[in-house]
Amino acid sequence: MVETLDQIAFAKRIIRSVGRRCAAGDDFELAELASIRDELEDAITYAVHGLRAQGQSWQYIGDALGIRRQSAQERYARPPSASLAGTSEGLSPLM
Numbered sequence: 001m002v003e004t005l006d007q008i009a010f011a012k013r014i015i016r017s018v019g020r021r022c023a024a025g026d027d028f029e030l031a032e033l034a035s036i037r038d039e040l041e042d043a044i045t046y047a048v049h050g051l052r053a054q055g056q057s058w059q060y061i062g063d064a065l066g067i068r069r070q071s072a073q074e075r076y077a078r079p080p081s082a083s084l085a086g087t088s089e090g091l092s093p094l095m
């Protein structure tokens with residue numbers, strides 16, 4: 001878990017740094033930065049499905065996301081994208 005929290009902190013630092021760089025960039029770079037939203041949403045969906053596979057409730061997941069149980073279920077019940085599930089970047093719900 002510590003490794004995961006370290007990775008999340010690292011990702012936050014990188015995203016902030018890229019935002020500062022894009023502030024002096026162009027529209028293409030801004031569009032590429034905005035595309036990270038889709039990647040992040042896929043990663044969250046994948047994590048939610050991993051937690052569900054481990055038996056976690058929608059209430060537990062909603063609480064973690066700061067939203068209601070029903071909202072979590074409505075938003076994340078769809079399967080994660082195939083592109084994320086097939087990566088080798090350690091995104092297995094078993095890790």
